Amino acid sequence: EPEVTQTPSHQVTQMGQEVILRCVPISNHLYFYWYRQILGQKVEFLVSFYNNEISEKSEIFDDQFSVERPDGSNFTLKIRSTKLEDSAMYFCASSGLAEMSEQFFGPGTRLTVL
């Protein structure tokens, strides 16, 4: 069964450093997303991406964040200068052709900012 994969599973970084979280969405999907979940809290939407551009972004997704689809398979989230409060689980998701179609989530990357 196709699945979304994410690397690394755990990333530890120093405050102020740049991190890149990587995702490989399901191959025939066209919509891509990043969500985050601070420990013990609900999952929060960050950004959606379609047709090589951002469709929608949340207030959390400020100038420190960016997304890219550098090739036909990867989808990345970059945080330019990490802050302590960026520590969270980051989930990538993808969905198929139609709007309102099921979003498949990856296993997540745990980001720890020291």
Add this chain to the structure above:
Amino acid sequence: GESVGLHLPTLSVQEGDNSIINCAYSNSASDYFIWYKQESGKGPQFIIDIRSNMDKRQGQRVTVLLNKTVKHLSLQIAATQPGDSAVYFCAENIGYGNKLVFGAGTILRVKS
């Protein structure tokens, strides 16, 4: 503002009993709702969805009910099993971009 919330943070049920997890949403324009299950250390896993033109949808051992009048969503799990123990989130699809707004989550504990 937009928000999705859950009434019960923790639900404990006996194995074999039925479980009902509730969710309230506030955006009357939402037209697609999903229930996700999240096990420890894993990403959300799709359980069942429902569109706003329906009030009930059934899957394998699960049923989702949607009451648009009171903006309420519920997930019913029949014959709950230990493997059902997890955190359950409702989510609503809001607007262009397929943004999902998640509720706070309910912990389901199944006692053997």
